[in-house]
Amino acid sequence: MAFVKTAFADSVGTIAFDREAKRNALSADLIAETMAALADFRARGARAVVLRSSANGKVWSAGHDVDELPHADVDPLPYNDPLEQLLRAVKAFPAPVIAMVNGSVWGGACDLVLSCDIVYCEPTATFAVTPVTLGLPYSMSGLLNFMSRLPLNIVKEMFFSAEPISAERAEFVGIVNRVVPSAELEEAVYGMARTVTTRSGAAIASAKETLRVLSESAPIAPTTFEYLHNLRREVYCGPDYREGIAAFLEKRKPRF
Numbered sequence: 001m002a003f004v005k006t007a008f009a010d011s012v013g014t015i016a017f018d019r020e021a022k023r024n025a026l027s028a029d030l031i032a033e034t035m036a037a038l039a040d041f042r043a044r045g046a047r048a049v050v051l052r053s054s055a056n057g058k059v060w061s062a063g064h065d066v067d068e069l070p071h072a073d074v075d076p077l078p079y080n081d082p083l084e085q086l087l088r089a090v091k092a093f094p095a096p097v098i099a100m101v102n103g104s105v106w107g108g109a110c111d112l113v114l115s116c117d118i119v120y121c122e123p124t125a126t127f128a129v130t131p132v133t134l135g136l137p138y139s140m141s142g143l144l145n146f147m148s149r150l151p152l153n154i155v156k157e158m159f160f161s162a163e164p165i166s167a168e169r170a171e172f173v174g175i176v177n178r179v180v181p182s183a184e185l186e187e188a189v190y191g192m193a194r195t196v197t198t199r200s201g202a203a204i205a206s207a208k209e210t211l212r213v214l215s216e217s218a219p220i221a222p223t224t225f226e227y228l229h230n231l232r233r234e235v236y237c238g239p240d241y242r243e244g245i246a247a248f249l250e251k252r253k254p255r256f
């Protein structure tokens with residue numbers, strides 16, 4: 001594989017992003033390799049999966065690959081977007097997916113971390129949700145994912161400011177389960193993975209799927225869905241999204 005490294009030992013699968021040149025930006029190719037690894041681990045009966053970066057560098061993942069986002073007038077996060085597919089695959093995987101975070105996490109990669117079941121990070125990790133820097137209307141499922149994990153005022157602070165949240169604050173508000181010193185992070189993560197493999201995989205899979213269904217059950221009327229979709233459409237067809245993408249590609253700050 002060109003963009004991820006994988007390993008499988010003692011019923012624990014490991015997927016390590018390996019696209020340092022683009023700060024592990026989640027491109028369709030990298031996501032396809034990650035999905036293939038998840039399918040392989042599922043076939044091999046993995047009892048836990050660790051999602052990490054291969055380089056213990058400054059950036060865990062820079063989020064959605066902006067070069068693969070539409071430039072204007074098209075929904076940037078449709079249901080079949082590769083990143084949306086990956087988020088659903090992680091949530092549906094029949095065993096715990098444990099995020100091992102070192103470095104900074106950006107945009108859709110934050111949604112990926114929050115789609116994992118357990119999150120460990122080292123003290124210098126940060127978490128930023130950045131659609132408003134691109135003028136991008138985030139997906140309803142993504143906003144619901146954050147809402148199901150964090151207090152609404154924290155979700156709003158993250159989405160409205162796009163400012164990184166420190167590891168210490170991320171633990172306090174509930175983005176991460178534990179902050180662990182860098183030298184101990186790997187042992188803490190794989191220690192949890194080993195513990196999980198000694199428990200009933202069937203009971204865990206049933207509990208995980210039940211929690212997924214219940215946490216995503218936000219019954220809304222079709223007209224309400226259409227209203228919310230139109231809110232997003234007005235943004236991705238508007239001037240801010242066009243300016244946000246152009247600014248990123250031209251490596252300049254956007255003027256909203």
Ligand code: YXS
Nearest residue numbers: 021022023025062063064065066067106107108130131136
């Ligand atoms: O110029 P080259 O070819 O070397 O490429 C540069 C960057 O363009 C590239 N790169 C990315 N390419 C595509 N998509 C990305 N998200 C992305 N991020 C970075 O990687 C090469 C090195 O980047 P550089 O020089 O900036 O590295 P750095 O170490 O100085 O800074 C690392 C970051 C992550 C702080 C910086 O690259 C950065 O701020 N990246 C953008 C983070 C971000 O805004 N991500 C959100 C993407 S959009 C998304 O996830 C959702 C759709 S949403 O918007 O809803 O959140």
